[in-house]
Amino acid sequence: MPKDSGIGASPKRREDVRFLTGRGQYTDDININGQLYVHFLRSDMAHATINGIDTSEAEGMPGVVRVFTGADFEGVGSIPCGWQVTDRHGEPMQEPAHPVLAQGKVRHVGDPIAAVVAETYAQARDAAEALVPDLEELPAVIDMKDAVKDGTTKVHDDLTSNLCYDWGFVEENRDAVAKAMDEAAHVTTLELVNNRLVANPMEPRVAVGDYNPGTDDHTLYTTSQNPHVIRLLMGAFVLGIPEHKLRVVAPDVGGGFGTKIFHYAEEAFVTFAAKQIGRPVKWTASRSEAFMSDAHGRDHVTKIELALDAENNFTAIRTETYANMGAYLSTFAPSVPTWLHGTLMAGNYKTPLIYVNVKAVFTNTVPVDAYRGAGRPEATFQLERVIDKAARELGVDPLALRRQNFITEFPYATPVAVEYDTGDYEATLSKLEEIADISGFEARRRESEAKGKWRGLGMNCYIEACGIAPSALVGQLGARAGLYESATVRVNATGGLSVMTGSHSHGQGHETSFAQVVADMIGIDDGMVEIVHGDTSKVPMGMGTYGSRSLAVGGSAIVRATEKIIAKAKKIAAHLMEASEGDIELKDGQFTVAGTDKSVAWGDVTLAAYVPHNYPLEEIEPGLEETAFYDPANFTYPSGAYACEVEVDPETGHVTIERFAAADDFGNVVNPMIVEGQVHGGLAQGIGQALLENCSYDEDGQLISASYMDYAMPRADDVPMFDVDHSCQTPCTHNPLGVKGCGEAGAIGSPPAVVNAVIDALQSGGKNVMHIDMPLSPNRVWAAMQGA
């Protein structure tokens, strides 16, 4: 029988009721008495000198309370970067200042120049149109390879060049990898682009600042995946507000996908302006504004080489990537193409020698940072594409080539600094062959042919590093933060629990799944456990939700805190039953004394904790509340194998996804329904990247794809029903739940499957096409067919 509560069950999500009845409370739903509205004047040039701004007309317009320009922020700090990468030569990366409002220069279309605060949003917008900035256009730096040529215009005059860093990993292997390339029986080379994307959570970013002059307390309501991180970054580095005077609330948040991790200028602006003006200030991004101010994702240009010996064993990998940073360093930007990318280049395979070179480049574009998968999709895509290409060049079966090179023994130390604790790549690949009905493919191909379509099958494996991350390790790698998580479990007198978690839920359903974990440990009904998140005044500390870390790290903190609760509760129970603590067992919400029929209920013990009339006061304090911080010992390594079947229309190059199957190993699973939902969403995003989505700039730095008219989001009829499976489970060995994380897998594993499938279809149609850069629009596919 399937379970209906606790770990492994799929109870209905409790958060759904408010979302389904219009009672969710998203940041834009928050309105504070007396609130003003801000509209930002944003640069329409990619690169320009600001000679001045005439604000006089705007200041006199109806409802305008105040106009701010860069000059108002002179004493204010720079928006900080949370990660410092050290380059190949041991030097720190170049790190430019990032003002809240542009000072002296604008560096991308969308860079905020000035802000109008008015009584209504319409008045603020009208007045912003009356601002007259005197901008002197400068040449825009757009192409990454041009950007690092000598004599190119610099995005930041005070830096030595547009190169943020030139990173080598593992630098000591550089020569050995070169030698292995020279000595290889075969080397497959692939040059590719990992297309620039916009995360596009459906809720645009919103920020509301409030200030209480009586107490000097600041409050920021914001659409964030990690309110405590914003409190630290904005409080300590930008505005100089200590944590105890700054509350950050991220209520219901309508999706994040990475882009709501980062600290943004608008958050600092509303917090600052609310104090300056003495009234609350609200900002709501329009979608067009989101396109030019939310951090973008991906944007790598890569050359990868795979060396094989005469028996087709992988002997070395060398990869060189240009990674776009955009105009400023967003919060985690430097870590994405380095530590979240280079460390994954071994994939599922035992390649003894790997060298990864990454050149991070400043350009006059929106800052680029983590987007679902962050670095790991870029690693997986190049590796799984080059393996497919090698199989084609060598005339061998692509799955056989993968299988032959699989890592089969764990723990496995890769040549790129990480140690995989568990995995079973053969298991997920075999499962995939079953659920994708690979043996039926040829028949389906003939059916497609009969309809005049070319059918292709693409498969790939993936591995990712999640459960981010061991603090000491990331500290060595340049992180300016710890990456633990905290949890406080408060048991109330009548037995219900409030669990304060530093993880943040913006679609992941933590209110349901985290409650399952705690309820399971105590043996009570899920409904007795309330999950509290998203408010720094309620949750002691938190690093937030990203990198598929919530259950693996945040959930582990909850387990540790609950263990402390149970240990104390057993002491109380032992006292109540006059037994020895070591004999107390807790099951189904009842404490029993082993070998006797004595028992007390969970509620008797919790009541005793708060009404300590009969209580071991000399031994323990009253009350039942515990906090734990959990710092993971290692990353977790989810893995899996994906298969995509496409049809290509030979007349138009139009690609349709006919089938998609995903076999994942996430370790243990707490809520299978939620896990599958996460995979579905990731798959649609990966398919979107592969077929539809492209954030595109012209050579002058104009953002061409700045609305849903030009940025193609995957829609319901672009994707099929998905066949997903997570029955292959090799539990993580180093966290208490044995979980690995499932949030990013779909987006990491699916793009290569789609591209491999399209190449296969074209080959089956007699077109010798080896690669097409994403997105595989009809236009690009058709053009590739013409040349082949």
Next chain:
Amino acid sequence: MSHVSMKVNGKEVGGEVEGRTLLVDFLREDLKMTGTHVGCDTSQCGACVVHVDGKAVKACTIFALEAEGAEVTTIEGMANADGSLGVVQAAFQEHHGLQCGFCTPGMVMAGAALLKENPKPSEAEIRQYLEGNICRCTGYHNIVKAIMAASGQDVEPPAVAAE
């Protein structure tokens, strides 16, 4: 400013609006009914879908004044009289057709309008009907399932782990 009046979820409401005030802004800002969402400024995401005189309409594409005298239904009006979830809402919960919930009001309103027009839609018909509604979280799989289930057609129950 002009006066506008309409019926929203069965209740007479009114207010003073500018000519340029969109229906969605009237609902959210004037009536403080924040269940209807705004996800774009080019009328393409469908987060704002409501019913106007029984038809699905993107509330960001019409002015409040255009709804003068109309019967408007929003997500806040979709529950049963006893407060329990309506058929489409309940199916979304049962089949995990929502994650962050932001697209959800529009999806539920669109789904309900579809079922009025086409009580037993096929998978392809559902996908086509939802062309104007973007969801970034669910990959649509469970939304399609939820609408199928709401129409009384058989779908697989949500995943569970075997004991």
